[in-house]
Amino acid sequence: MRRKCFYVLEVCAIVSLLPSASLADLTCEALLMLSGNVSLQSLAASWNQTLSNATSQWSGSGIYCDTSIDGIGTCWPRSSAGQMVSRPCPEMFYGVRYNTTNNVYRKCLANGTWALKGNYSMCKAILHEEKKGKMHYQIAVIINFLGHCISMVALLVAFFLFLCLRSIRCLRNIIHWNLITAFILRNATWFIVQMTMSPEVHESNVIWCRLVTASFNYFHSTNFFWMFGEGCYLHTAIVLTYSTDKLRKWMFICIGWCIPFPIIVAWAIGKLYYDNEKCWFGKRAGVYTDYIYQGPMILVLVINFIFLFNIVRILMTKLRASTTSETIQYRKAVKATLVLLPLLGITYMLFFVNPGEDEISQIVFIYFNSFLESFQGFFVSVFYCFLNSEVRSAVRKRFHRWQEQHSIRARMTQAMSIPTSPSRVSFHSIKQSTSL
Structure with a gap:
């Protein structure tokens, strides 16, 4: 008890020497500073009793609300009657951390007494924000898993359709078939990564987990290069119509399956010497070995975007030359564009967009990317197998x-x-x- 009184008297001695202009704020600061040494309830009782005796010594006129600490622990400084007072949200309450950038509000009533309760509605628990972020992350993981499962089923059905229907094996459909195969292998390695890459395996950095990562990145790269093959064929068939007879299957096989291999080998060597940890997932600060394979993928997307622009331009020119109405022309152009977007991988460009610091933007970005990334194989199967007129006619x-x-x-x-x-x-x- 003597120690508590000593702290209160110490604060009173300090307060008596302070200028009246900053008296209220500094008094609360002193109180909160001492709250680590004295229990909050006893400190509040002793402080309020001391201030009731010292109020007459403070300068000022009119009705005031005395400095006080509420039950939550917020210190309310001496304020004029009718004033709405704001204080920072408490940093900690019952073991829960709160965001102190927001404020709590309490009114000093006209009779010189504080309102019974302060408005703490703006104080948000940091734990709650973390839980909410974790909840959105878990939902995104579920969407990602379901999307990969649905895509895998659709891709396998499309693969066996192309395998069984020999009558439709032209170069265009062979390219579709190989693109679907690349998606199947990429999704299969994605499932292997999800089932085997535990935190313990990440830390151990064993050889087999590095090989799994290298395989996943290889098949991920083949997706992009087969999309590039699709873009090359479409651009040649629509923009350079006289050159389609010169295209050969082995050219596209080299583009889709062969070119990514030395790129991934170079990436693996870079990882082995400069970033050989955590099964080669993630990247160390200041090390840019991942750009060895990400750079060509971005370049492929940029070229496919140029192909898309040229293809849509040619389609619009041909549609304008036809006798169809303007509305139907635009409808066909929009339909062709939407169909070409997943085929050419243009949707992957959205993954590089920075959502900013806004919470809603980040949540939308997480869900949107999870949906697009996991359902990409499903869209490819639907547009280029299930809705393919040749495939449907052959199946019929x-x-x-x-x-x-x-x-x-x-x-x-x-x-x-x-x-x-x-x-x-x-x-x-x-x-x-x-x-x-």
């Missing part, structure tokens, strides 16, 4: 052929299962009896 013909074969087999089975008629039986029996 195969189905009709199966129906015809099934109906013929059913008729033959039915004919063979018809019982022998009584007349034939009687004739046969008569013939046998005659012979006897």
